[in-house]
Amino acid sequence: MRRGRQVIVGGGVAGAAAARGLRDAGFEGEVVLVGDEPHRPYERPPLSKGFLAGEVEEDGLGVESPGWYRDQDVELLLGARVTEIDTAAGRLTVSATGEGEGGSTLPYDGLLLATGVRPRRLPGIQGERVHYPRTVDDARALRAHLAAADRVVVVGAGFIGCEVAATAVGLGKAVTVFEPDTVPFRRTLGPLVGRALIGIHRSHGVDVRLGEAVRDVAETASGTVRVTSTGGTRLECDVVVVGVGARPNTEVAAAAGIGVDDGILTDARGRTSHPDVYAAGDVARQYHPRYGERLRVEHHDTAARQGAHVARTMLGGDAEFAEPFWFWSDQYEHTVQSAGRLPEPFEPVVRGDPAERSFSAFAWDDGRVTGVVSVDRPRDVLDVRRLVVAEHRVTREQLADPAVVLRHLAPRRGSGSRTAAGRRTTEV
Template sequence: MATHVIVGGGLAGAKAAETLRAEGFDGRVVLIAAEAELPYERPPLSKGYLLGSAEREKARVHDAGWYEEHDVELRAGVRATGLDAAGHTVALDTGEELGYDRLLLATGSSARRLTLPGADLDGVRYLRTLPDSDRLLADLAGGGRRVVVVGGGWIGLEVGAAARGYGNEVTVVEPQPTPLHAALGAEMGEVFAGLHREHGVDVRTGTGVRELRGAGGRVTSVLVDGDAEVPADLVVVGIGAVPNTELAEAAGLEVDRGIVTDAALRTSAPDVFAAGDVASSFHPLYGRHVRVEHWANALNGGPAAARSMLGQAVSYDRVPYFFTDQYDLGMEYSGLGGPDDAVVCRGDVGAREFIAFWLSEGRVVAGMNVNVWDVTDPIQALIRSGAQVPVERLTDPAVPLEDLAG
């Protein structure tokens, strides 16, 4: 009987296990999950659950009974410590050595840590796991606290919005010219800066953090550029994530800012696959390797890897997609734009009801719909088409999106 092992108990790993069974694999499926939790999705950690609008259990990929019902051996709270790719074995921190016929590495990412003086003080928080969200919810829910968010990326802004929703005082410190500068560029970054300022957030851009200061072992303030000291009862750090490639690197797999795979999600080692945050996969649409950290990549990449493990022909070419909800702004983003790409819009940017398009050499490489719904499919079709569309057609709301792809 063949044994397929999945290392990583997040969304990608759990959906891969589900797909193996759905596709008729009747061998042994072992899911190694380092966290002592049932596999869960991460968006609720900074969205619904943190906002108090969704129950904790809603984050689960499957309920507790699903794994037994589908004969999936879930090893929660167990960590893989070594991989012998030649010998087809994985070492576990229980002392066991587990043999496999196919292996999926879905080890995800970890929050990037601050290395500044004072970073180890009590009251400094990160948000990557469900227990992290539990603790942050307890910190924020009472309101009345001074919260400093280090980093104006997606996690930082979503946490800032949640903190304001509970009545906390919030300061966001971001070294780039705008929040989300690397993801969206200056013009769209300013949309989010304005949103947060309107809701009472002190957004400090072009400003770095130099030191965290405390008393009695607990953080009390954040020293920023210019020797300004920002009072803080709580500091939330959102400065990005680092792919968990240690297992792959130690085993000699090719790693380059992620575990390198081909379009079928196969790594450089025979019978070893990778998916989700940790995978830097060749993307046929872009003609290069891409590592995507967002929810949809785990949701779709896990099943694609499972089918590839079963020998099916797979070419994983999904258009990257993510979403955010902050205050009264809901947004979906498709594609891969850059801060230097030209941006044009249709709709009312000031009212935050519009679609933005990122253009490279006249072609749409990304689209973002803000408080405009049911347009993801035509936006993604336009990106896939590679069509050169005149700006006046892109920006004209009278031209149906479906007509833009040619």
């Protein structure tokens, strides 16, 4: 296995997975991970749930234990940011976070950019009690304000907004959610799931204002925040949480001449437009051979799998990353999961009962299931994760029938299996 220095820029799960992937593949050279936060790589999903509720502490968030980096000889440069990439010379300029331009140089033989995303900010929506959660420091500040709050306003009914709303309700807070769309998750999960999730939140006492955006926030003399919406709503609260999407951190890559367009562009192996430079995680807009286009996916599971995969590419591997996407979101006692890809829009095939908040909505195309989104039906999601990568035939009627075991629809290699029509067949 060749030696040299592999540098990873980004202290999230993709960067940590790449560091482990390099060592697991037998790389014996230097591995340096540069992170702009002062914390070793950690898991973000608990920040809006267990960590925010005080059930998980910071020392329980780490992707790896502190000793793993020492034992695997992975150097952590934390609280540092890359200000320049010199692809011709194969080196980075690194400075302490918060400092201006300049700093020390760091040569590399291979470079992985896993710089992630940052929250999209709304003009004029800011203040001491206005939070745009992303990092553990953001979540810690929000947790402190939330502990003393009675009334919480959430701007945006996406995953972050809905998870924070559910956590706040669990802490006994009165929560109002403003969502500009009349049906949340319309584009990502479809209106059926969006309506079901809003119904869940309303059943837990959340005041959901659909079709209303927040126009202005202003701190009052009494220490509260006055919120004004486009629908004319005016109310006071103690905390405002904004979750309206994210922007990929591509500026340094773009300045270096690396191809970017809503993310850092890569091929199916994670290679960018410049030799010896790779990208993975939320910032990567990677070509996906299964779907025939470049996609940027902000999913924890995808980031971890991409990071490990691109590590092998950095060491000369030539395999394409073609795994189906999967994600989950915990809200109250319910879990939302999705696997595969949901077209926009799609006419779902429904299994289960949306009124009972236990159902799956399948995307179906010409005899194949291409994706699923589920509320409290994890078995369906697990089965679809297997189906979308296997040859299979299924009818809309079979998908809708709970008596049909989905995992039996995929042929078993080397043995007889049932087709969608129920006949025995043998794969050779």
